[in-house]
Amino acid sequence: MSATVTRPKAARRIRLIAAPLAIMPGIVEIQVGRKSTSYFLSRRDSGVKGLDIFVLEKFLTPEVYNLTLTVSGSGRCDCPGHLAYHHCKRVSGMYKLREVGLI
Numbered sequence: 001m002s003a004t005v006t007r008p009k010a011a012r013r014i015r016l017i018a019a020p021l022a023i024m025p026g027i028v029e030i031q032v033g034r035k036s037t038s039y040f041l042s043r044r045d046s047g048v049k050g051l052d053i054f055v056l057e058k059f060l061t062p063e064v065y066n067l068t069l070t071v072s073g074s075g076r077c078d079c080p081g082h083l084a085y086h087h088c089k090r091v092s093g094m095y096k097l098r099e100v101g102l103i
């Protein structure tokens with residue numbers, strides 16, 4: 001006899017604590033289940049309408065992620081998860097912030 005156990009997916013949330021400014025990075029917090037991670041958020045000029053480039057620097061670590069959000073929704077991130085699976089919490093969260101007009 002066999003049984004398939006499906007674990008419920010951990011709830012994900014993203015919160016923009018401070019919007020990025022030209023002279024100062026913003027702060028974004030991503031929560032997966034009970035674990036929350038904070039990042040400094042900087043915007044880079046892409047020169048193309050609808051193409052947004054962001055840099056996320058994880059608090060108190062050397063981890064830096066470069067994100068690109070396109071109009072088509074095929075965003076990219078250079079984290080190992082996105083390179084392997086073509087999606088990650090950072091890209092989906094940043095799309096959500098853009099969708100609601102916060103970034």
Ligand SMILES: [Zn+2]
Nearest residue numbers: 077079082088
């Ligand atoms: Zn990523």
